[in-house]
Amino acid sequence: MRILVADDDVVSLRLLQKTMERAGYEVTAVADGRQAADELCKPEGPKLALLDWVMPELDGLGVCGEVRKRKEHSYVYMVLLTSKESKEDVVAGLGAGADDYLTKPFDPEELKARLRTGIRILELEDRLIEARDGMQFQATHDALTSLWNRGVIMEMLERELVRSNREGKSTAVLLADLDHFKQVNDTYGHLAGDEVLKETARRLLSSVRSYDFVGRYGGEEFLVILSDCDPAFSLTRTEEIRKAVARLPFQTSAGAIPVTMSIGLLISQEWGHRPMEELLHETDSALYTAKGAGRNCVRVAIADSPGADRNSMEAEAIRHRR
Amino acid sequence: MAKTGFDFEELLSRVENDRELMRDLLLIFKEEFPLHHQALREAVEHKDVVRIESEAHKLKGMLSNLAAHEAAEAAARLELLVRSAETSEFQEPFAEFDRIAEELARELDSCLAEVSR
Numbered sequence: 001m002r003i004l005v006a007d008d009d010v011v012s013l014r015l016l017q018k019t020m021e022r023a024g025y026e027v028t029a030v031a032d033g034r035q036a037a038d039e040l041c042k043p044e045g046p047k048l049a050l051l052d053w054v055m056p057e058l059d060g061l062g063v064c065g066e067v068r069k070r071k072e073h074s075y076v077y078m079v080l081l082t083s084k085e086s087k088e089d090v091v092a093g094l095g096a097g098a099d100d101y102l103t104k105p106f107d108p109e110e111l112k113a114r115l116r117t118g119i120r121i122l123e124l125e126d127r128l129i130e131a132r133d134g135m136q137f138q139a140t141h142d143a144l145t146s147l148w149n150r151g152v153i154m155e156m157l158e159r160e161l162v163r164s165n166r167e168g169k170s171t172a173v174l175l176a177d178l179d180h181f182k183q184v185n186d187t188y189g190h191l192a193g194d195e196v197l198k199e200t201a202r203r204l205l206s207s208v209r210s211y212d213f214v215g216r217y218g219g220e221e222f223l224v225i226l227s228d229c230d231p232a233f234s235l236t237r238t239e240e241i242r243k244a245v246a247r248l249p250f251q252t253s254a255g256a257i258p259v260t261m262s263i264g265l266l267i268s269q270e271w272g273h274r275p276m277e278e279l280l281h282e283t284d285s286a287l288y289t290a291k292g293a294g295r296n297c298v299r300v301a302i303a304d305s306p307g308a309d310r311n312s313m314e315a316e317a318i319r320h321r322r
Numbered sequence: 323m324a325k326t327g328f329d330f331e332e333l334l335s336r337v338e339n340d341r342e343l344m345r346d347l348l349l350i351f352k353e354e355f356p357l358h359h360q361a362l363r364e365a366v367e368h369k370d371v372v373r374i375e376s377e378a379h380k381l382k383g384m385l386s387n388l389a390a391h392e393a394a395e396a397a398a399r400l401e402l403l404v405r406s407a408e409t410s411e412f413q414e415p416f417a418e419f420d421r422i423a424e425e426l427a428r429e430l431d432s433c434l435a436e437v438s439r
Binding site: 008009010011012014015018021022052083104105107108308 | 336337338339340343346347348351376379380382383384386387389398436
């Protein structure tokens with residue numbers, strides 16, 4: 001555990017430093033309050049501090065106040081060490097943000113015991129942060145595939161559509177559905193079915209860029225958002241994603257399983273300002289068309305135009321149109 | 323009445339029987355103390371109350387850490403005198419501190435010899 005020790009009295013500083021080192025701490029020793037506050041406010045700075053009250057530049061109270069103000073996201077446990085001992089001083093010290101208070105000259109055993117209290121509080125904070133992060137992950141991710149869950153991926157789609165409209169860019173929206181997934185479950189069992197879903201998630205993630213989004217939309221259905229995707233390349237990129245799934249059979253505990261997926265693609269720029277629900281509905285229709293066309297293929301949602309028959313329009317036609 | 327000079331046993335306990343550390347602290351003190359002592363003397367001569375308080379406070383902390391109780395108490399009296407604002411005459415309490423400090427300085431070398439044994 002790292003600890004910061006701040007005291008302008010060299011005798012006291014040396015004594016504190018050695019006492020803490022002997023107790024197993026990794027010590028950062030400084031001689032004024034300004035250095036103390038700067039060290040403690042660093043992102044990876046010490047989370048435990050022993051501060052003299054009277055120091056040049058910034059006193060112990062000032063350090064406490066500044067750390068509490070500047071370091072909002074992780075806690076620093078601060079003990080004030082001083083020869084001030086009136087009730088008013090104690091109140092002022094704790095009021096400024098100190099966690100504990102010890103009068104000089106300190107007893108080494110008492111000091112170590114007080115610091116152990118601090119460590120317990122810091123450990124408790126670590127556990128709470130870990131639990132909060134875990135809950136946050138559970139609330140936003142699909143438990144099986146660890147992809148974004150339906151609620152989150154929908155929010156992301158909404159945001160991306162608004163952003164791309166505002167910036168005059170295009171977002172590619174993909175609804176992808178595994179072909180004959182029920183048969184996979186029926187033939188190989190649900191465990192193998194789960195493995196297929198997890199491997200699909202892995203392949204989808206490895207086929208997109210770091211700033212694209214992949215979510216589990218439903219049972220075997222996935223929503224992929226390709227941000228700032230040039231309309232001229234949307235189909236090519238969607239095809240690459242489809243091939244990444246179909247190229248090699250999935251290795252599962254029930255053996256190798258060949259898997260394919262059908263994909264409905266919508267290029268936002270061609271649809272202008274329309275509600276997300278409507279665009280999703282159109283993407284779903286394109287997916288339905290892909291299923292009807294024999295599966296393991298991509299079909300593009302074509303914006304309404306005279307004579308356009310989206311259900312029979314081949315995806316290739318989009319490419320030729322450009 | 324506080325014990326005069328350094329309380330050797332108490333200091334040894336404070337450094338957790340680390341004689342090397344105790345020697346280090348006494349050597350730092352040997353170097354630092356005369357500087358602060360002189361600063362306090364000058365502050366008293368100039369009746370600079372802010373500086374008297376700060377130097378007396380610093381000396382009090384340093385002397386307490388080294389278990390030099392009588393000297394620490396004399397420094398504390400000077401600090402309190404400034405805070406209470408009862409007087410602007412500090413010569414007498416400083417003279418008391420000066421006397422104790424000189425005794426302490428004389429004892430320092432024997433204490434260093436003791437800890438080095």
